[in-house]
Amino acid sequence: MRPRTILFCALIFGLAIAGVAMRSGGILALAAGFCLYLIEAVWSAHQKADLSIQRTLSADRISPGRPVEVRLSVTNNGPALPELYLDDPLPARISLIEGRTFLLTSLAPGQHIEWSYTVEGDRGDFYFGDVTASVSEHTGLFQITKAFETGLRLIVQPLPRHMRHIPIRPPQTRGFAGPIPARQSGTGTDFYTVREYQPGDELRHINWKLSARQEQQLITNVFEQQRIADVGIILDARQPAYAQAGIGNLFEHAVRAAADLAENFLNEGNRVGMLVYGSSIDRAFPGYGKIQRQNILRLLARANPGFNYALEKLDNLPTRFFPSRSQIILISPLLPDDEKVLPHLCAKGYHVLLVSPNPITFETVNQRSEWGDQMAFRIATAERHLQINRLRRSGIVVADWNVQEALDPVLQALMARTPQSGGRRL
Amino acid sequence: MNTRIILIIALIAAVALPFTGFVLEGLWWGIAGTLLAGGLWYLGMRYQRSQFVHLAFAALLGFDTFIMLVQPLVFGLVGGFAALAAWDLNRFYPRLKAFSPPEAARTAEKRHLLRLAVVLGSGLALAGLIQLLQFEFNFVTSFFLSLLALIGVRLIAAALFKSPSLPGEEK
Numbered sequence: 001m002r003p004r005t006i007l008f009c010a011l012i013f014g015l016a017i018a019g020v021a022m023r024s025g026g027i028l029a030l031a032a033g034f035c036l037y038l039i040e041a042v043w044s045a046h047q048k049a050d051l052s053i054q055r056t057l058s059a060d061r062i063s064p065g066r067p068v069e070v071r072l073s074v075t076n077n078g079p080a081l082p083e084l085y086l087d088d089p090l091p092a093r094i095s096l097i098e099g100r101t102f103l104l105t106s107l108a109p110g111q112h113i114e115w116s117y118t119v120e121g122d123r124g125d126f127y128f129g130d131v132t133a134s135v136s137e138h139t140g141l142f143q144i145t146k147a148f149e150t151g152l153r154l155i156v157q158p159l160p161r162h163m164r165h166i167p168i169r170p171p172q173t174r175g176f177a178g179p180i181p182a183r184q185s186g187t188g189t190d191f192y193t194v195r196e197y198q199p200g201d202e203l204r205h206i207n208w209k210l211s212a213r214q215e216q217q218l219i220t221n222v223f224e225q226q227r228i229a230d231v232g233i234i235l236d237a238r239q240p241a242y243a244q245a246g247i248g249n250l251f252e253h254a255v256r257a258a259a260d261l262a263e264n265f266l267n268e269g270n271r272v273g274m275l276v277y278g279s280s281i282d283r284a285f286p287g288y289g290k291i292q293r294q295n296i297l298r299l300l301a302r303a304n305p306g307f308n309y310a311l312e313k314l315d316n317l318p319t320r321f322f323p324s325r326s327q328i329i330l331i332s333p334l335l336p337d338d339e340k341v342l343p344h345l346c347a348k349g350y351h352v353l354l355v356s357p358n359p360i361t362f363e364t365v366n367q368r369s370e371w372g373d374q375m376a377f378r379i380a381t382a383e384r385h386l387q388i389n390r391l392r393r394s395g396i397v398v399a400d401w402n403v404q405e406a407l408d409p410v411l412q413a414l415m416a417r418t419p420q421s422g423g424r425r426l
Numbered sequence: 427m428n429t430r431i432i433l434i435i436a437l438i439a440a441v442a443l444p445f446t447g448f449v450l451e452g453l454w455w456g457i458a459g460t461l462l463a464g465g466l467w468y469l470g471m472r473y474q475r476s477q478f479v480h481l482a483f484a485a486l487l488g489f490d491t492f493i494m495l496v497q498p499l500v501f502g503l504v505g506g507f508a509a510l511a512a513w514d515l516n517r518f519y520p521r522l523k524a525f526s527p528p529e530a531a532r533t534a535e536k537r538h539l540l541r542l543a544v545v546l547g548s549g550l551a552l553a554g555l556i557q558l559l560q561f562e563f564n565f566v567t568s569f570f571l572s573l574l575a576l577i578g579v580r581l582i583a584a585a586l587f588k589s590p591s592l593p594g595e596e597k
Binding site: 003004007011013014015016017018020022023024025026027028029030032033034036037040082083102103104105106113115138139140 | 476480483484487490491494495499502503506507510514517518521524525526527530533534537538541542545546548549550552553554556557565569571572575576
């Protein structure tokens with residue numbers, strides 16, 4: 001029972017008792033009048049709310065900052081409702097930018113009403129839960145509340161940015177033509193090697209200058225095949241890796257980098273898989289095309305930093321998830337123990353590119369913290385450089401990424417100066 | 427707009443009637459009490475504190491009850507009903523402003539005021555009728571009648587709250 005109702009009933013009884021105790025007809029008459037008000041409220045109280053409520057979204061997948069219109073339509077299938085209060089609570093981290101999430105109205109039998117509001121949100125997977133309907137009679141003494149299931153999901157996924165071609169060279173490529181050098185001779189555009197002319201070779205491929213230096217022998221230029229490859233992207237979502245820099249922002253940079261890289265490699269026709277390694281291991285199995293793009297973006301929309309004792313280190317990284325000798329891109333700010341684990345990936349035959357958002361520069365730039373003592377900053381930077389150098393020596397290509405800069409030029413510069421290892425097979 | 431005017435009039439009447447009664451009786455604590463209750467009600471309205479309004483309503487009813495014992499019934503009876511009207515409209519008026527669409531607000535306002543007028547008019551008429559009939563009960567009869575009324579209202583309330591409701595509903 002509502003406090004208002006309790007108060008009113010208590011007042012009636014108080015008046016009645018006072019009237020009896022003081023043998024005052026006037027007080028009893030006042031109590032009787034109040035009783036009439038209560039009886040009217042009881043008489044018109046509703047037993048149930050027979051409503052049908054539907055919620056629709058103008059888009060179920062959006063990028064951060066893009067508005068979405070939420071439209072609710074309500075139909076009264078029961079008796080007249082003099083006071084109907086509908087409340088549609090917003091999920092956390094979704095903000096209202098226009099309209100209102102509640103409606104107070106009256107509905108005649110069979111009447112239909114619609115209302116809408118506009119929201120926007122940060123990256124995430126949001127669930128719009130039940131709509132609550134409260135029906136009360138005129139006096140507000142009696143009220144029923146019912147939740148109507150109208151669950152809808154809104155995915156705010158990162159918006160991938162265009163990147164230039166990243167010249168990766170995984171040890172193994174797939175069978176279809178693509179942009180990645182396959183370390184095998186064949187039709188292609190890049191010079192690979194030379195060999196003795198064989199019947200059937202195109203005359204325009206004969207290396208005349210080299211042939212002139214040979215006796216009775218023609219030499220043909222051989223080009224390198226270009227194919228698509230398997231690319232596995234691992235997003236490190238372990239909370240301790242981001243703890244220094246304030247969990248939210250640096251992780252957002254990492255997520256955006258993962259989205260950009262996935263978009264880039266998928267656009268080039270590669271087979272891309274994604275693994276989010278944090279409180280659990282969430283994955284998008286390797287695949288191609290637009291559907292895979294949606295799978296990966298949905299996975300990234302849900303990604304959040306988390307902690308799990310079992311996944312505290314990268315030891316439990318399920319490397320079998322990615323085909324052997326494929327390209328692995330790990331996006332991680334790095335923890336001290338990671339340098340022991342990552343060389344194992346190279347030993348297993350993977351070509352590893354580590355994109356490491358730099359938490360030290362991020363913290364000193366963004367947080368303007370007291371911690372930014374010069375000596376401490378220098379020590380932390382030196383430790384990080386040592387760690388990165390050790391990883392580079394073990395064969396891992398490392399991009400030490402200051403997130404204040406765009407990732408694309410960092411990767412281009414890195415790949416341009418990184419010698420691509422691997423044997424040549426004719 | 428009508429609701430606001432009626433609310434102000436009802437509130438003034440709810441305070442002024444017992445106040446006048448106390449002035450006529452010369453009881454300074456009653457004068458101060460009604461003014462304080464009126465002030466509390468105003469504060470509750472202004473800062474949207476329903477507890478203040480409930481407290482002021484209960485206090486004004488208490489003053490109405492007392493004044494009915496020492497002054498003509500009109501002060502307490504009409505003052506009590508005016509307080510009830512103000513208490514009802516005090517809840518309804520802010521909700522009316524939030525009503526949507528505007529046509530629904532106009533209809534709801536008209537319907538609510540009409541119902542309130544009918545109920546309060548009937549209540550006043552009933553109270554007047556009770557006064558006219560002038561039944562004579564001794565204390566024991568009155569006590570048992572009150573007990574009967576109490577049990578009756580309890581039964582009605584129990585029936586109301588035990589009535590089957592849809593899953594997820596709460597009252």
